[in-house]
Amino acid sequence: MAQGIKRLGISVAVLIAAAVTGAFALSLTIDRGALRQAVEQQLRAATGLQLVVDGDIDVTIFPRSTVTFSNVRLKSDEDGGTDAALSVKTLITNLRLLPLLLRRFEIADVMLNQPSIHVVRDAGGRSNWTPFIDSLTRTMKPGLDDQVSFSEIRLQDGELSYRDETAGVQEHIDDIDLSLAWPSISRTFAATGQFDFRGERLDGSITVADFIAALRGDTSGIKLRLAGAPMKIAFDGTIANKTSLSLIGTVSADSASLRNALRWAGQEPPGTGGFGRFALKARANLIGASIALTNVNVELDKNVAEGVMTYTLAGGHQGLQATLAAGSIDVTPYLSTIRLLASGARDWNRQLFDLSSADPVDLDMRLSAAKVTIGSTTLGRTAISANLRGGALALSVGEAQVYGGIAQGTFGVSRSDKAASIKAQFQFNDVELQTCAADLLGVRNLSGRGNLSVSLEAEGASPFGLAQSLDGSALLTGHDGAISGFNVEQLLKRLERRPLSGGGNFRSGSTPFDKLTVSVRFADGIATADEVRIDGPTARISLSGAASVPAREYDLKGVASLAGGSAAKPGFDLPFIVQGPWDDPLIFPDPESLIRRSPASAPLLDAVKDRKTRDTVRSVLERITGKKQDAEPPADAPAAAQPEPKAN
Structure with missing residues (x-):
């Protein structure tokens, strides 16, 4: 047994020595010119492309069999060799050992070291790579027994530049490390690797089920994966390119921060709030520069919606159309940076709007939701359409269940280099005045039900500037409510008996009303009361005067009257004054009227x-x-x- 193992070991050693000796001898006797010519012919047979070598050619037989070409350009038969669509610093071909011992030259694999790939699309949509693809398509013939193939093609430390002259788009990819599986090019093509794009390292892979069919533009299966810190994208479907590029299949994408992903993609998102966790899955149909998404399931900041979407890119301009439906949506994060009032103060925020951002993607969206949350306000069934074009936003509320009633209206925002312009027209029908007036008008002592209609316009570089230029009108009508904070009936009866008894502590209790009417006109930030009338079971109140929107202060005069007067005994009338800030005004009787009512x-x-x-x-x-x-x-x-x- 031991002798047999010893004899086997000696035999193996002899074979290795013989192989080494044969390889060394082969390196001395082989025709390097013929080897070089054979390698060039195989490269051309496999790709349909011709090597243009501008540097040295180094042939090594022992210890490894390689042919190294320096400063190589690949060209097709249709170009003159001047178009550097693909240039390689060093092209290394490794040869198969056994065929080499039989003096047959067969390439095992190819490595492109520091390749530089340039892709240019002209105004007619034709690429400088079209001749290369045509040559490769003519060369690749499925089912041929003598089809030349390589086990692998590797790209190391490469770069790719892309320029679309029509769209004005330029992109650059660096540090490309790819491995192209090329075992049977007539059936399947696969590539995996890594590259740097816009400062991020991405892992990518692509598999084409029928590479020859894909080259001809016929339909072929395709799988694509991209993964990096900004976003992960996957596509599984088919590809065709007869008249224009077509992709049909399932697409999915997710990102820990959509805001960061959009910035990485060159699109600045609005504001500073929201646009966090994002996920999308849909059936995709890409034709040319338009991609239609159906069966969409999208999640953003825990908001989930379903529907259809269409994205287009034409002339460097981007557009997104969407029709989505959701159960519950919270839009608070996206409005968190819109502060009308200065923090910790009663004054309007004077911080200037950021008007320097580039025009965003054009947006045409229709959204319906069973519940919408905006800060502390909750809307019921809501239907909204939004149109964003050239930086101008037009928002239309078809119907929204809010404050126990229904709201409808439009809201528009446009911008120039120095100012933002807003236009708003809204109608609130049969709403609860307590929450509606508190949220929209900052008035927190009103209750009941009623209607509110507003039509406003303003232009300014800050919320304070908008307040200074406010124009328009507002009409509030209410019924069966009360004004809390003072009891007009109690005050009037006391002053009727003793006019000089003073107001006392009248800022408590409430004044009920049967009917409330407030009609206001706005001009250059000043609100003028056309009609302010409160009719209650025991008292009536009328007001006139103005209020400053920029200063947020009242300057009003009014008359309060006890109800139930007659011709023989008129009701008691008390003039009064309302002055001071909106949230805490001073309300006091007119001293002169009290003195006149006192006989003494x-x-x-x-x-x-x-x-x-x-x-x-x-x-x-x-x-x-x-x-x-x-x-x-x-x-x-x-x-x-x-x-x-x-x-x-």
């Missing part, structure tokens, strides 16, 4: 010009308003004159 104090008004009674009147005013009145010098006294002593 009315004569004092007629004696205001009498210096002896001036201070007495001032004391009465201080009692009514609770504020100390400044003493005024007589009209005929010099500026430095001191006021006279108080009258006894």
Whole structure:
């Protein structure tokens, strides 16, 4: 047994020594010129392309059998060799050993070191690679027994540049490391590897079921995978290219951050909120520069919708059309950066809008949802259409269940280099006034049900600028509600009995109403009250005056009346004043009217010009308003004159 193993080992050693000796001897006797010519012929037979060698050619037989070409260009029979569509720094062909011992030259695999690939599409849609594809198609004949094939073609440290002269698109891919499986090119072609694109390292793979059919433009199965930090994309379907490129199959994509993926793709997303986790799966049909997606299931920021989408790219311009339906949608993240009011203040936000971004993708979308959340507001069944073209947004609400009623309207935003313009027309029917007025008008002491219609226009570089230029109108009508914060009936009855008793603590309770009407006109940021009337079971209130939208302040005068008066005994009327900020205005009776209603104090008004009674009147005013009145010098006294002593 031991002797047999020893004899076998000796035999193997002898065979290896003989092979090495034979290879060494072969390296000395082989015709390197014939070897070079055979390799060139096989490359041409396999690809239909001709080698143009601008550098040295190195043939090595031992210890490895290789032919190395330096500075190589590949060309077809149709070009003159000047178009550097494909150039290679070093092309290395490894030869099969056994055929080489029999003095047959067969290429085992090919490596392209530092290849440079240039793809150019002209205005007619023809590529500089079209002659290469035509040559390869004529060369590849399915079913031929003498078909030349390689086990592998490797691309190492390559680059690809792409230029579309019609669309004005230029792209560059670096550090390409690919392995092309080429075992039976008449049936299947596969490539896997990595490359750098726009600063990100991507893993990619492609498998073509019938490579020859694909080269001819006939239908062939195809699988495509791309994976990187920005996004993962997969396609499984068919490809054809008779008159134009066509892909039909299932596409899926997902990204941890759609915002980062869009930026990587060269598209700046709006705002700074939302556009996080993204996933899409659909049936895709790509024809030319248009891709139609059906059976779409898309998820963005935990919002899930289904429907159809179409994406087009023409002349470098992008367009997206979509019809989607969803159960529940939260749009709060996308509106989080729109702050009308300054943080922690009552003033409008004065931060300038960002108007420098490029025009985004044109958008035409229709969305229906059973529930829509906007901050603290929840909408019921909602149908919305949005159109974004040239940076101008037009939003139409066909129907939205909100505030217990129905809302309809349109909202438009356009921009120029220096300002943004808005137009809004909305109608809220039979809504709950408490939540509607609080969310839309900032008024939090109103309840009941009613209708609100607004028509507004504004232009500015900031929310404050919009407030300064606000034009339009608003009409609010309500019924069966109340105004909280004061009880008009209680106040009027007290002042009717004792006009000079002061307002007291009247900022409590509520004033019910049967009917409410508020009609307001806006011009250059000033709201003028055309009609403000509140009719209740016990009191009536009417207001006139103006309010500053930029300053967010009231300057109104009104009259409150007790209901139930008659001709014999008219109801008690009390003029009052509303001044101060919207969220906390000052409401106080008109002091002069109270003095006139007091039998003891009315004569004092007629004696205001009498210096002896001036201070007495001032004391009465201080009692009514609770504020100390400044003493005024007589009209005929010099500026430095001191006021006279108080009258006894």
